[in-house]
Amino acid sequence: MPAPKNISVLFIEDSPHDAELAQLSLERNGYTLVHAEQVFDHDGVVEALQRREFDLILADFILPGYSGSQALQDACNLAPQTPFIFLSGVFGEENAVNMMRSGAVDYVLKQNLGFLPKAVERVLDEVNERRRRLKAERALREIEVRARLAIDAARLGLWDYEPPSDTLIWDERSRAMFGLAADTPVSMALLEQLCHPEDREALRLQVQRAITQESDSEFCTTYRVLREDGRICWIETRGQAFFEDGECTRFLGVVMDITEQQLATQNLKRLNETLGERVEERTRERDRTWELS
CATH class of the missing domain: 3.30.450.20 (PAS domain)
Structure with missing residues (x-):
């Protein structure tokens, strides 16, 4: 049994029964839905996405007075980083391909609900990998900035x-x-x-x-x-x-x-040599004075 994974999910679905089945399928596969919210129209989608962030959006394609394609467009505008998966009872290969091209990350049929956990796992792994990469890139940029500041200083x-x-x-x-x-x-x-x-x-x-x-x-x-x-x-x-x-x-x-340091070192060396010569000369004078005395 995989370790529990906490996620928050927005269901764009007009059937509470279908939303519950999808939730149960995820929970049986180790997911804990810390927050699950169900909406089914434009106003509900906009209000939910403006109010909080979700880890995942699951949407039906056929909705009363609304549509999955419109929901996808709203989600792309309001939460472009949140993965969007269609969970629909309607299938058409051309339709699925068009939705994937428009920004959906997967298209799962309700009659094949067992495929949903795997699709969610794959999508969330990609999201986590992208976040790790962005975090690493930010850290690298910070290191580069600090290095540049140190080099300039x-x-x-x-x-x-x-x-x-x-x-x-x-x-x-x-x-x-x-x-x-x-x-x-x-x-x-x-x-x-x-x-x-x-x-x-x-x-x-x-x-x-x-x-x-x-x-x-x-x-x-x-x-x-x-x-x-x-x-x-x-x-x-x-x-x-x-x-x-x-x-x-x-x-x-x-x-x-390092020209200044080199010149200072050379001057100090010459000064030491001069002092050494003076000390040696004074020593010789002292010795001569001693011998004469």
Whole structure:
């Protein structure tokens, strides 16, 4: 016996007896109708769908002063995400096909009521899968937004390289770091050209190793760039290569201008060297003074 599944159902049906039989069929197959409501005309359908949300709509095709096709149109307008199943005593293949094309998800005959639970199960599984997918997509969008905010706050540039097509993409901030205009075509060849001659070969080998040797470790390298305005900038690049069947299909990451940090480090190193020389000189003077005394 399957575990109970709580659902709310709107019956668009003029026969209370038929609605009750459909409800019993669902309950025997593990469904618990936490809310079941029966209407049979336009006003009833509109009022019910405006008042609350349903997990499922079951509708007859022949209704007094109304019709299943009109009910389907009203449901599509008011509750487009709610699955709509026809449960009718009237069958016509062309009629069923037309209703499915208009938005119904299934067409079950009342004389084959045993098929209803399976149809409902299939439809609700599809709805739940769609909801999970939408939830995952929303979560992914939130992650992307947070990542973008973090990247903007850190003033990082984004790059994306596809080795199979040798396509390299830089965002606006990356181009600015390398001193390029927004419409300048970029490529790995251009990156090597901009790289300082003393760092060029090392960068080439590191990139080649990253896209040919599958690894979970992060790619990280630092190199100098010769800008068109004559400035020398230090760039730090971090990224990750992704492989399929042993072949790198995508290599992407971020770049950061670390020129200020490098200059500060070099100045500090020179200062330490100068202080060391001064200390050594003073030590020598002190030793000479001691020897003379």
